[in-house]
Amino acid sequence: MGPLVPQEIIGADWNLFIAFAIGIGFGFVLEQAGFSSSRKLAGMFYGYDTVVLKVFFTGAITAMLGLLFFSLFGWIDLNLIYVNPTFLGSAIVGGVIMGAGFIIGGFCPGTSVCAAAIGKIDAMIFIGGIFLGIFFFAEGYPLLKDFYMSGSMGPLKVSDVFGISGGVLALIVIITAIVMFKLGELAEKRWPREEY
Amino acid sequence: MKTKYMNPYLAGVLLGLVLLMAFFFSGRGLGASGAVKSVVVAAVDVVAPEHTANSGYYSKYVGEGKSPMKAWLVFEMIGVLVGGFLSGAFSGRLKWKVEHFPGITANRRLIFAGMGGILFGFGSQLGRGCTSGSALTGMASLSVAGFVSMMVIFGTAFALAFFLRKNWI
Amino acid sequence: MTIRNIIFIGLILLGVVIAMVPENTTKPYKLTAEDMLVEVQGAAEMVTADEVAHWLVSKDPSLQLIDVRTPDEFQKYHLEGAINIPISVILKDENRDYVDQGIKMNVLYSNGTIGSHQAWMILRQLGFENNYVMQGGLNYWFDTIMNPQKPASTSPDEEFAKYDFRKAASGVFGGGSGVALTAPTQSKADKPKVKRKKKKKAPAGGC
Numbered sequence: 001m002g003p004l005v006p007q008e009i010i011g012a013d014w015n016l017f018i019a020f021a022i023g024i025g026f027g028f029v030l031e032q033a034g035f036s037s038s039r040k041l042a043g044m045f046y047g048y049d050t051v052v053l054k055v056f057f058t059g060a061i062t063a064m065l066g067l068l069f070f071s072l073f074g075w076i077d078l079n080l081i082y083v084n085p086t087f088l089g090s091a092i093v094g095g096v097i098m099g100a101g102f103i104i105g106g107f108c109p110g111t112s113v114c115a116a117a118i119g120k121i122d123a124m125i126f127i128g129g130i131f132l133g134i135f136f137f138a139e140g141y142p143l144l145k146d147f148y149m150s151g152s153m154g155p156l157k158v159s160d161v162f163g164i165s166g167g168v169l170a171l172i173v174i175i176t177a178i179v180m181f182k183l184g185e186l187a188e189k190r191w192p193r194e195e196y
Numbered sequence: 197m198k199t200k201y202m203n204p205y206l207a208g209v210l211l212g213l214v215l216l217m218a219f220f221f222s223g224r225g226l227g228a229s230g231a232v233k234s235v236v237v238a239a240v241d242v243v244a245p246e247h248t249a250n251s252g253y254y255s256k257y258v259g260e261g262k263s264p265m266k267a268w269l270v271f272e273m274i275g276v277l278v279g280g281f282l283s284g285a286f287s288g289r290l291k292w293k294v295e296h297f298p299g300i301t302a303n304r305r306l307i308f309a310g311m312g313g314i315l316f317g318f319g320s321q322l323g324r325g326c327t328s329g330s331a332l333t334g335m336a337s338l339s340v341a342g343f344v345s346m347m348v349i350f351g352t353a354f355a356l357a358f359f360l361r362k363n364w365i
Numbered sequence: 366m367t368i369r370n371i372i373f374i375g376l377i378l379l380g381v382v383i384a385m386v387p388e389n390t391t392k393p394y395k396l397t398a399e400d401m402l403v404e405v406q407g408a409a410e411m412v413t414a415d416e417v418a419h420w421l422v423s424k425d426p427s428l429q430l431i432d433v434r435t436p437d438e439f440q441k442y443h444l445e446g447a448i449n450i451p452i453s454v455i456l457k458d459e460n461r462d463y464v465d466q467g468i469k470m471n472v473l474y475s476n477g478t479i480g481s482h483q484a485w486m487i488l489r490q491l492g493f494e495n496n497y498v499m500q501g502g503l504n505y506w507f508d509t510i511m512n513p514q515k516p517a518s519t520s521p522d523e524e525f526a527k528y529d530f531r532k533a534a535s536g537v538f539g540g541g542s543g544v545a546l547t548a549p550t551q552s553k554a555d556k557p558k559v560k561r562k563k564k565k566k567a568p569a570g571g572c
Binding site: 002003004005006010015016017018019020021022023024025026027028029030031032033034036037038039040042043044045046048051054055056057058059060061062063064065066067070075076080081082083084085086087088090091092093094095096097098099100101102103104105106107108109110111112113114115116117118119120121122123125126127128129130131132133134135136137138139141142144145147148153155156157158159161166169173181193195 | 200201202204205207208209210211212213214215216217218219220221222223224225226227228229231232233235236237240251252253254266268269270271272273274275276277278279280281282283284287289290291292293294295296297305306308309310311312313314315316317318319320321322323324325326327328329330331332333334335336337338339340341342343344345346347348349350351352353354355356357360361363364365
């Protein structure tokens, strides 16, 4: 049955409207969770507020389980789902740069847009920074291209790397996440701080 | 801990359901930096169309019948603005302000926000997606790239947290 | 019980369930039995050996011959430009770009028509389009194209035209009466460099 647009069950014209509707849900949930506050986000890295960990992992796990169950029931064809391709070298270096940007700027792109929507001026500056950063990358692309394309492994899945089923991997991730949630809650007790 | 925000686990489940709906309807996950990229491409295309047509990076997104702004992620991010605004209005959090740790000045916060944004923007292109597009979505679809992004982004932020503690605590 | 605990327990239970059940690897059929009956009765999936010969001679770029016999048989003899996708691996992901595409016209063939038809039935029910079956298979190909029989002198003119074409074609394909047909006449045993096109419904995404 699903995904509906790639299977042409819903016309492609609807895709942008769906994107808009999904964006509203995304923005609403992010803001309700408190992701519009850079101090709350940064709390993750100092142990006083681990909401990022909790929301991020619960979200990833819920969607992961949803995809696996939908596939089990034949509601969605996982072959038609976009799996982002792995380019190991650029993923790691890009991740390091993003991690630095996260702790320096206090946002990631999605949360900054959400924070800008409720009037956070620091988030708007952060978005301006993203704009410049992407511009710099695009202008420097001829120099970066070789590295950008190196280490291509295609749309590789973790379950295939370890030779386990997606379901077993999901269970491992769930157990790991719950252990981390417990640690996060301990950290919040250890370094309590007023909420922002 | 008393909180004015939604229970984080409940918010996580809702976030996961939104992501699942994106997969179910459009066959793809959420994203954020891609929308800013579209804006960059569109802006450069207005200023210097020849440059976009010839550049290795921009040329993928412009050309006959292609409009960089008519992209899934652009509409999704417009939705995020609306959704975030609605949520802020609903919970009484709409306010112009520079949020910062009281120990630093607002200007310092803005400078660091700008620097962080530049790094995040650059890194998101090199790493093919940000926390939403690569890490969150990638993990849900079990992609190696997603798990790698997640671990490297959070790992680096943890590793650097000590050096930037004056900004936050 | 707090929301947190409900969610923890729910996630663990769902995780245990999903870890224990086997993954769904079935590929759902997209066409109903009635749809298939209509298609099979219409016989629109058949192309004749003469048509294939025409396309081959004119080097029609949209033609993609797919040999569904075993690799051994393929090695011994196959039509020019054909690729080998044995029916046993026709559902494998690496072949999907060939059998599910929107640019080329795939013509399946086997020795007779049974193997190619079996393959076609499966592909068609999966909803894939642009796949056809060469009528009569290789056996008929040899009988008509490679060793054309001169029609009786009382035959209508079209028969002679057909015969002339077949005779010319068999020359092109290295056949003709008196030539050993079982000898492999092709040197390219490998899949030709068909430019892999994007799947019609390639999943898109990313930042």
